[in-house]
Amino acid sequence: ELIPQEYFKEIFAKKREKRIKKINFVNSTSTNKNKLEDIISHGLNLLIVGETIGKKSVKLNTYYADSSNKFREIICKYFLNIDTITPDSPGKLEDLLLKNKIGLTDFCKDKTHGKDIEVSNEEALQYIETIKQKIIQYKPKIVAINGRCGNLNKNLLKKFFNAKGELYFGKQDFELKGCDTIFYLLPSTSKRANKVKKVKQDFIKLDNLSSTDNITCWKKMAEIIK
Template sequence: MILPDLLKDNLKIVFCGTAAGNKSAERKAYYAGSGNLFYPTLSSCGFTPRILTPVEFPNLLDYGIGLTDLVKHHFGMDKDLKQEHYDAKSFEQKILQYQPQLVCFNGKEVAKVYFNLKYTKQVGYGLQDKTIGNTKLYVAPSTSSAGRKHWEECIWQYLKNIIN
């Protein structure tokens, strides 16, 4: 496993990415790439009171936030991942076990894979119709620097408004 899941019962939100990026795998910390907007966005949207550093990711549990990925045993850019690396079934089992209020897919690519769609154009941002048990699903623009052209912080701000 590249990065351990950060999960416990009854979290407010679990963020799910595709896989650890190269820097995250190297540093053993979620969203560790220098251009990643994950931690600044959590702070600016009010999920955390300050910008955490990637090595502080375990502290997210203190704010009701968990982390996981659909690919747990490989790392790299999305374009380098293979279909067989994804494990949506294990992801679903974890969500059913821990029952967070909401899962937010960090980017359309991870949502596309989870929803078993062919194109990211088939994925819309925001709250989804599908749930996992009682857990609501949400898609937000990727915080990765590779996805900057699709960045819209307002979708992340709306996310903060729909969780308790």
């Protein structure tokens, strides 16, 4: 007796469903493992948006844990007026920032920083939409985007600001429907970004061939929110 064709279709469908569930479980486990919770609330004076999560940050469960990044030094000295808080006290810096109405998040919440990082156009648009929805929901007074260091962030930022030309550091001519948030683009707090040339003149005045550094730009941001 021949076995009905529908029998095989049902078996293959069940196997396919089981395989998809397994893939989704692996992906969600990987995503959760690499994720740092947003430091965000209503009434923020400043929301700082980074690119991706550093591998050391994932390991220690705290933002900007890598010593090659000057973020902790800059934020503690110029924004909080305290000694640098080291990453071996997870949550301490984040709690202090929130008390001072400063929040933290990243574009790519499910990816860790590295040279091999790849983001498809579809993913980029999804990340941008997620960030914009957070901003509309929480309505921070100012959003400062940390960095235009790697190619990933350059592409994301051009899409985020709908920019056709070159992006300059400082206040951006960009409005997000649904909130009155003011947007700033700041140089990366990475040690690689010591020389900064493309700065708007109404933010920091530079001579034609001179440059500034990332600390000077972030110090200016600290003055703006005070």
